[in-house]
Amino acid sequence: MARGFKADRRDFLNKEQCRLLHENSCRLLAETGIELEQGRAVDIFTGAGASYEQGRVKIPARLVEDTLTRINKNFSLKGAVPENNLNISAENPVSYFGTGGQALNVLDYKDGSFCKREAVGSDLVNIIKICEELDNVDYITRPVEPDVARERIDIEKTKIFQANTRKHINLANLVVKEKLPEILKLVKDKELISFISCVPVSPLKLEKNTAEKFIDIVNNDIAVAISSCPQAGMTAPLSEPGELLQVNTELLAAIILANLIKPGARVMYRGIPITSNLHLDNSPRWSQPDSIKRVAAITSMTYFYGVPCCGTCAVADEKEPNAQNISEKILSWTMELASGAQYINSALGMMEQVMTVSPEQYIIDDMLITMLKEAFTAAAGLENRDLRQIVTATAAKGFSALGAVCNDEITAEINKRLDFIFTEREAYNRESLEKQLLLIQKAVLSGKSSAVFMRKSRAGLRKGFLYAGNRISGKLDLQNIIKKKDNILNKG
Amino acid sequence: MEEKELLEKIRENVISGRIDQEDEGLEGDMEGQPGVTELVEQAIENKISADKILSEAINPGMEEVGKRYENGDFLIPDMLAAAECVGEATKILKPLLLENAAEGKGKFILATVEGDLHDIGKNIVSTIVTGAGFDITDLGVGVKAEKIVEAVKNSGAKYLGLSALLTTTMGRMQEVIEMLEKEGLRQQVKVLVGGAPVTAEYAKKIGADIYCDDAFDAIHKLEKT
Numbered sequence: 001m002a003r004g005f006k007a008d009r010r011d012f013l014n015k016e017q018c019r020l021l022h023e024n025s026c027r028l029l030a031e032t033g034i035e036l037e038q039g040r041a042v043d044i045f046t047g048a049g050a051s052y053e054q055g056r057v058k059i060p061a062r063l064v065e066d067t068l069t070r071i072n073k074n075f076s077l078k079g080a081v082p083e084n085n086l087n088i089s090a091e092n093p094v095s096y097f098g099t100g101g102q103a104l105n106v107l108d109y110k111d112g113s114f115c116k117r118e119a120v121g122s123d124l125v126n127i128i129k130i131c132e133e134l135d136n137v138d139y140i141t142r143p144v145e146p147d148v149a150r151e152r153i154d155i156e157k158t159k160i161f162q163a164n165t166r167k168h169i170n171l172a173n174l175v176v177k178e179k180l181p182e183i184l185k186l187v188k189d190k191e192l193i194s195f196i197s198c199v200p201v202s203p204l205k206l207e208k209n210t211a212e213k214f215i216d217i218v219n220n221d222i223a224v225a226i227s228s229c230p231q232a233g234m235t236a237p238l239s240e241p242g243e244l245l246q247v248n249t250e251l252l253a254a255i256i257l258a259n260l261i262k263p264g265a266r267v268m269y270r271g272i273p274i275t276s277n278l279h280l281d282n283s284p285r286w287s288q289p290d291s292i293k294r295v296a297a298i299t300s301m302t303y304f305y306g307v308p309c310c311g312t313c314a315v316a317d318e319k320e321p322n323a324q325n326i327s328e329k330i331l332s333w334t335m336e337l338a339s340g341a342q343y344i345n346s347a348l349g350m351m352e353q354v355m356t357v358s359p360e361q362y363i364i365d366d367m368l369i370t371m372l373k374e375a376f377t378a379a380a381g382l383e384n385r386d387l388r389q390i391v392t393a394t395a396a397k398g399f400s401a402l403g404a405v406c407n408d409e410i411t412a413e414i415n416k417r418l419d420f421i422f423t424e425r426e427a428y429n430r431e432s433l434e435k436q437l438l439l440i441q442k443a444v445l446s447g448k449s450s451a452v453f454m455r456k457s458r459a460g461l462r463k464g465f466l467y468a469g470n471r472i473s474g475k476l477d478l479q480n481i482i483k484k485k486d487n488i489l490n491k492g
Numbered sequence: 493m494e495e496k497e498l499l500e501k502i503r504e505n506v507i508s509g510r511i512d513q514e515d516e517g518l519e520g521d522m523e524g525q526p527g528v529t530e531l532v533e534q535a536i537e538n539k540i541s542a543d544k545i546l547s548e549a550i551n552p553g554m555e556e557v558g559k560r561y562e563n564g565d566f567l568i569p570d571m572l573a574a575a576e577c578v579g580e581a582t583k584i585l586k587p588l589l590l591e592n593a594a595e596g597k598g599k600f601i602l603a604t605v606e607g608d609l610h611d612i613g614k615n616i617v618s619t620i621v622t623g624a625g626f627d628i629t630d631l632g633v634g635v636k637a638e639k640i641v642e643a644v645k646n647s648g649a650k651y652l653g654l655s656a657l658l659t660t661t662m663g664r665m666q667e668v669i670e671m672l673e674k675e676g677l678r679q680q681v682k683v684l685v686g687g688a689p690v691t692a693e694y695a696k697k698i699g700a701d702i703y704c705d706d707a708f709d710a711i712h713k714l715e716k717t
Contacts, residue, residue, distance in 0.1 A: 104689075112657060147533075279567055448615060450615055450616070451572065451576060453571045454568070454569040454572050454616075455511075458518050458520075458522075458567075459519055461567055461569065462518060462519055463520070
């Protein structure tokens with residue numbers, strides 16, 4: 001059976017909102033430009049007609065528009081067996097769920113509680129083995145790096161993947177640029193692997209060394225998800241339109257670069273506009289309703305451009321598998337799947353803001369995704385009321401399967417989070433986006449962008465831009481989950 | 493504006509974190525009204541002494557901000573904005589304070605260690621510590637141990653803040669401390685460490701003097717030294 005889940009989709013931003021975001025991104029690219037140190041990437045931009053002034057590449061709107069006509073809208077990725085192949089398409093979208101990385105820690109379940117420790121090489125092997133067996137893992141992103149010397153990481157992880165999975169392999173980052181030919185020699189077929197490149201750094205910068213690796217990946221025609229993950233209030237405006245404008249500008253710059261390197265490059269747009277915990281410690285809020293809403297909304301830009309979308313969701317903020325954790329994940333999956341993201345990254349196993357993975361969590365998530373797909377299939381449409389039904393039904397079923405009860409109090413909290421997502425707090429119009437553009441310009445050119453964004457976030461915090469609800473508490477009965485995990489790992 | 497009223501306005505604007513008239517304030521409706529820098533300049537023109545501006549307007553304003561933060565009424569950006577105001581006001585007042593030989597709280601070197609390019613946490617510490625009256629030299633990100641130790645040596649700094657956000661780079665903090673020992677500078681300087689992967693246990697293990705949860709924790713602990 002072919003992999004992937006085909007569901008209806010809805011736009012969280014309408015065409016006019018997308019058009020305004022695009023126009024203002026073009027203005028930022030042309031007027032403010034992207035910070036980039038001298039190197040091959042600067043040469044590629046300037047060779048195509050961009051200017052380079054005071055360390056910033058300024059890309060004229062005509063170059064943006066011309067290059068966008070060369071975007072690759074459809075490409076295939078392979079597994080080691082044909083049934084694991086994936087068709088990534090912005091025109092005929094199918095959603096695939098994958099895992100994410102890179103976590104530093106692994107949770108071990110012992111005597112009824114979880115203990116955290118640093119990840120080691122055997123964790124990479126075990127997690128890949130678990131993912132190989134799970135129906136809803138369509139591709140595997142390396143969850144943790146092998147604990148070997150830096151120079152050996154790329155080759156070691158490629159070999160571990162090859163030995164333990166027949167699914168499509170996402171190696172995530174290329175650690176040592178010079179190892180790419182050796183990786184290609186090992187895998188033989190470039191469509192068997194993909195990468196993630198965090199070449200954009202917020203705000204409005206492309207990182208030179210990452211760009212060097214990115215150029216080699218694109219030149220070799222390997223699929224790559226271009227990732228930008230600002231934190232609203234810290235490295236981007238707290239305002240939703242402001243953050244979306246910035247993330248779109250950063251990704252547009254990198255997509256232009258990719259298509260200048262190789263027209264029709266196999267790239268995916270991976271926008272992760274999350275928020276910061278400005279109430280407490282500035283930590284990223286991966287799975288709070290404000291972040292979930294923004295991440296789902298940015299998918300609309302990928303349909304506006306016709307570029308394949310690498311979605312990111314279900315990175316729980318909780319530190320271990322529990323009721324709050326699964327409530328975050330269900331809400332996050334629902335919105336991302338409804339948005340029409342195709343290559344959905346970080347969907348399983350991940351928690352504590354990408355710091356931690358747990359073998360048990362992969363199995364819980366696989367079970368919940370099955371329930372979620374059933375709820376999507378049963379839904380009449382994707383209006384707000386339908387999404388509410390999908391989330392509450394999946395939560396009720398998931399809680400029950402894990403020995404917990406989704407009581408009235410929990411249902412009320414879930415509905416409150418949905419209300420937040422469905423409520424428009426800010427205008428996306430010419431005036432509001434102009435204000436946000438000026439803020440981004442000011443932050444970038446001041447040399448102290450985080451202070452500018454934080455200062456400006458004070459009023460937004462008082463207007464409730466960050467969701468403030470209640471934590472859902474409750475322990476889960478994990479006996480069946482643990483049994484399944486042990487069965488997989490004991491298969492040898 | 494009368495002296496009392498002007499000092500009160502400065503205090504209020506420190507609390508609101510409004511550096512200048514462009515700042516919209518806590519509720520987003522104050523743009524166009526004079527902020528701390530304009531008000532401090534006006535106070536100087538009105539011959540109010542720098543000591544008085546500090547002791548009767550700026551310091552009480554910042555104390556109030558601290559109280560509101562501890563009560564949970566104020567959030568991190570509010571504290572940061574207020575600290576920035578104090579930093580800017582101090583810049584204006586510094587020449588006048590030097591005339592009167594008023595002393596700051598001491599020189600403070602700050603850096604993110606080699607191999608680590610994260611600067612958000614460090615920048616917040618820089619702003620807050622400046623606002624608290626320390627003379628900050630920010631060496632930036634990815635700074636080699638040799639450069640940090642040289643800066644301590646040349647400046648005679650009493651405090652050194654080291655930041656790391658990665659488990660792979662936090663080991664560099666120990667290198668700096670060992671190099672300070674080797675250069676005979678360890679007794680001269682108090683070493684503060686912080687960053688996401690750093691813990692109090694780790695700080696103790698590498699011989700740091702103070703572990704800081706965040707910028708505000710750093711200020712609290714510095715006040716006790």
